[in-house]
Amino acid sequence: xxxxxxxxxxxxxxxxxxxxxxxxxxxxxxxxxxxxxxxxxxxxxxxxxxxxxxxxxxxxxxxxxxxxxxxxxxxxxxxxxxxxxxxxxxxxxxxxxxxxxxxxxxxxxxxxxxxxxxxxxxxxxxxxxxxxxxxxxxxxxxxxxxxxxxxxxxxxxxxxxxxxxxxxxxxxxxxxxxxxxxxxxxxxxxxxxxxxxxxxxxxxxxxxxxxxxxxxxxxxxxxxxxxxxxxxxxxxxxxxxxxxxxxxxxxxxxxxxxxxxxxxxxxxxxxxxxxxxxxxxxxxxxxxxxxxxxxxxxxxxxxxxxxxxxxxxxxxxxxxxxxxxxxxxxxxxxxxxxxxxxxxxxxxxxxxxxxxxxxxxxxxxxxxxxxxxxxxxxxxxxxxxxxxxxxxxxxxxxxxxxxxxxxxx
Amino acid sequence: xxxxxxxxxxxxxxxxxxxxxxxxxxxxxxxxxxxxxxxxxxxxxxxxxxxxxxxxxxxxxxxxxxxxxxxxxxxxxxxxxxxxxxxxxxxxxxxxxxxxxxxxxxxxxxxxxxxxxxxxxxxxxxxxxxxxxxxxxxxxxxxxxxxxxxxxxxxxxxxxxxxxxxxxxxxxxxxxxxxxxxxxxxxxxxxxxxxxxxxxxxxxxxxxxxxxxxxxxxxxxxxxxxxxxxxxxxxxxxxxxxxxxxxxxx
Numbered sequence: 001x002x003x004x005x006x007x008x009x010x011x012x013x014x015x016x017x018x019x020x021x022x023x024x025x026x027x028x029x030x031x032x033x034x035x036x037x038x039x040x041x042x043x044x045x046x047x048x049x050x051x052x053x054x055x056x057x058x059x060x061x062x063x064x065x066x067x068x069x070x071x072x073x074x075x076x077x078x079x080x081x082x083x084x085x086x087x088x089x090x091x092x093x094x095x096x097x098x099x100x101x102x103x104x105x106x107x108x109x110x111x112x113x114x115x116x117x118x119x120x121x122x123x124x125x126x127x128x129x130x131x132x133x134x135x136x137x138x139x140x141x142x143x144x145x146x147x148x149x150x151x152x153x154x155x156x157x158x159x160x161x162x163x164x165x166x167x168x169x170x171x172x173x174x175x176x177x178x179x180x181x182x183x184x185x186x187x188x189x190x191x192x193x194x195x196x197x198x199x200x201x202x203x204x205x206x207x208x209x210x211x212x213x214x215x216x217x218x219x220x221x222x223x224x225x226x227x228x229x230x231x232x233x234x235x236x237x238x239x240x241x242x243x244x245x246x247x248x249x250x251x252x253x254x255x256x257x258x259x260x261x262x263x264x265x266x267x268x269x270x271x272x273x274x275x276x277x278x279x280x281x282x283x284x285x286x287x288x289x290x291x292x293x294x295x296x297x298x299x300x301x302x303x304x305x306x307x308x309x310x311x312x313x314x315x316x317x318x319x320x321x322x323x324x325x326x327x328x329x330x331x332x333x334x335x336x337x338x339x340x341x342x343x344x345x346x347x348x349x350x351x352x353x354x355x356x357x358x359x360x361x362x363x364x365x366x367x368x369x370x371x372x373x374x375x376x377x378x379x380x381x382x383x384x385x386x387x388x389x390x391x392x393x394x395x396x397x398x399x400x401x402x403x404x405x406x407x408x409x
Numbered sequence: 410x411x412x413x414x415x416x417x418x419x420x421x422x423x424x425x426x427x428x429x430x431x432x433x434x435x436x437x438x439x440x441x442x443x444x445x446x447x448x449x450x451x452x453x454x455x456x457x458x459x460x461x462x463x464x465x466x467x468x469x470x471x472x473x474x475x476x477x478x479x480x481x482x483x484x485x486x487x488x489x490x491x492x493x494x495x496x497x498x499x500x501x502x503x504x505x506x507x508x509x510x511x512x513x514x515x516x517x518x519x520x521x522x523x524x525x526x527x528x529x530x531x532x533x534x535x536x537x538x539x540x541x542x543x544x545x546x547x548x549x550x551x552x553x554x555x556x557x558x559x560x561x562x563x564x565x566x567x568x569x570x571x572x573x574x575x576x577x578x579x580x581x582x583x584x585x586x587x588x589x590x591x592x593x594x595x596x597x598x599x600x601x602x603x604x605x606x607x608x609x610x611x612x613x614x615x616x617x618x619x620x621x622x623x624x625x626x627x628x629x630x631x632x633x634x635x636x637x638x639x640x641x642x643x644x645x646x647x648x649x650x651x652x653x654x655x656x657x658x659x
Contacts, residue, residue, distance in 0.1 A: 002526075009523075012512075016511060318507075319503075319507045319509070319520075320524070321492065321495075322466070322468060322495060322501050322507075323495065323501065324492050324493065324496025324524040324525060324572075325492060326488070326492040326493075326524075327488060327492075329524060402468050403468050406503065406507065
C-alpha cells in the first residue's frame with residue numbers, strides 16, 4: 001500500500017473517533033505549546049538583558065582608583081586617586097587586548113541655556129570614550145582629539161539635557177551652553193539611549209574634552225586622574241584577559257608587593273551581563289525541561305489509546321490480513337496513525353505556544369522572539385514521540401494471528 | 410502449470426498445542442479440487458472443517474503434509490508470501506461479513522486491491538464492476554449499516570471477487586442470513602461457478618450443501634465421505650418480491 005493510501009486510512013480511522021483523537025493529542029498540544037512559549041519568552045528576556053547591557057558599552061571594563069583610609073574610615077572607590085595619566089597611556093599602548101581606553105572625569109554641575117537651567121552630570125573625557133560606550137551622535141559632531149589638545153570649550157550633550165534646556169525636538173547644535181557659568185559651544189547631541197537597568201538616565205549628560213573639563217569645571221592634580229578609566233576590550237572573549245593584563249600592568253606600575261592589596265579596582269561589565277544572561281538561560285532550560293516531560297506524558301497517552309485502538313479493531317486487522325495485508329502494512333498503518341496524532345498535537349501546540357508567548361510577552365512588554373528552529377524541533381520531537389510510543393502498539397497489531405483476530409468478539 | 414489441479418492436499422496434518430493438551434485438528438487429509446468445482450465441506454463443530462478452511466485459505470500452515478495451490482507448494486511459505494497468495498489467488502467470504510463499518514460499499518470492495526498495489530482509477534473501475542456483478546451497483550455509496558444482511562454479504566462477495574481470484578472460500582456464508590436470503594447468496598455462488606470460479610464452502614447445514622456439486626464430509630480431522638452430486642438449483646426469488654423486501658429494509 002502506498003504512503004498516501006496509508007495516511008488516508010490512518011486519518012479516516014482518527015476522524016472516526018474525533019473526540020478521542022482530540023483528547024489524546026491534548027498531551028502533545030500542552031507539551032509543545034509549553035516548550036514553544038517558554039523558549040520564546042526566555043529568548044525575549046535574554047534579548048532585553050543584552051540590549052540593556054549594550055547601551056552600557058561594548059566589552060567594557062572600568063578601572064577605578066583606590067580607596068583612602070583616614071582614621072579607620074574607608075573612603076570608598078575613587079577617594080584615593082591612584083590612577084595617573086601615564087597609567088592610562090600604558091593601558092592604551094601596552095595591552096594588546098585593549099581596543100580603546102579613555103578617562104572618565106565626573107562632576108555634577110548646573111548648566112544653563114539663555115533662558116533655562118538644569119543640573120546634570122558633566123563628564124570630561126577623550127573622543128575614544130564614545131567608541132567605548134558605543135554612543136552614536138544624533139545631531140552635529142563629536143569633539144576631536146585636537147579639541148582635547150587645545151582645551152576648546154565645546155561640549156556634546158545628551159538628549160535629556162537638550163530637551164530641558166532647548167525644548168523637545170530642538171537641534172541646539174552651535175548654541176552656547178553655560179556649564180558652571182563657562183560658555184561651551186554645543187558640538188553635537190547624542191542619540192537617545194534610555195535608562196540603564198537600575199534607572200540611571202544615560203541621556204542626562206554633558207560631555208566635554210577632558211582638558212577643558214580640568215581647566216574650567218573641576219581642577220585636579222596634574223598627574224593623577226580624578227576619576228576612572230573606561231576600557232573597551234577587543235572582543236567579548238577578551239574582557240577577562242584584558243582585566244588580568246590591566247591588573248598586572250597597574251600592580252607593576254604602582255610597585256605593589258606580592259600579597260599587597262590592589263590600590264585600584266576593575267569592574268568587568270560584560271561579566272555582569274554574562275551572569276544575568278546565564279540566569280535567564282538556566283531558567284529557560286528548566287522550564288523547557290518541564291515542558292519536555294509533559295511531551296513524554298503526551299506520548300504515553302498516545303500509546304495508551306493506540307493499544308485500545310488495536311484491541312478494538314482486532315477483527316478489522318484480521319480482515320485486512322486475510323485480504324492480503326502483510327504484517328509490515330499493518331504495522332505501518334498503526335505507526336502512521338500514532339504519528340499523525342502526535343504531529344497534529346504538535347502543530348496545534350505550535351500555534352497555541354506562539355499565541356501564548358505573544359500574549360505573555362505583550363503583557364510584560366517584552367519582545368517575543370520566534371525561533372523557527374525551535375518550532376521545527378518541537379514538531380520533529382512530537383513526531384519522534386509518536387513513532388516511539390506508536391511502535392509497540394503497531395508491532396502488537398502486526399503480530400496478530402489473522403485466524404484469532406477474525407474470531408475476536 | 411495449467412494442468413495442475415487448483416488445490417492438491419497430501420496427507421495434511423494440523424496439531425495445535427493448547428496449554429499441555431495436543432489437539433489433533435487434522436489427522437491426514439488428502440483431497441484434490443479441480444478448477445471450477447463447487448465444493449461444500451460439511452461437518453459438526455470440532456470436525457476440523459474450519460482448520461481445513463484456514464489451511465486452504467493460507468491463513469494457517471499445516472504441521473506436516475503438502476499443500477499445492479495451482480501446483481505451487483505453499484505449505485511452508487513465509488507469512489509475507491502467504492499474504493501475497495491470499496491477495497492474488499484467494500477470495501474470502503465470512504459468516505459475519507466482516508465489512509469495515511462507516512466505510513462505503515465501494516471502498517470495502519476496493520480494500521484487497523489497496524494491498525495489491527492497484528492504482529486509484531483501476532481500483533474504482535474494478536470495484537464498481539465487482540459490485541455490479543453481485544447486483545449492488547446502485548448501493549456503492551451505502552455504508553454497511555444502511556444495508557440488509559443479504560446485501561452486506563453480497564458486498565463481501567464482491568470484495569472477494571475483485572482481485573479475480575482462482576478460488577473463493579466461504580466460511581458459513583449463510584450462517585447469519587435467513588433462509589430466503591441464503592438461497593439468494595447460494596444462487597450467486599452457483600452463478601460464479603458457471604463462470605468458472607472455484608467455490609469452496611464450509612457449512613454445517615444440510616440444505617445449503619445441496620446446492621454444491623460435491624460434498625466433503627469431515628469427522629474427527631479426517632475426510633469421512635467425498636461425494637459428487639447433482640446440485641439443487643438455487644432459484645433466485647422473483648424480481649418483484651425482491652424489490653418489495655429491499656424497500657422495507659433500509
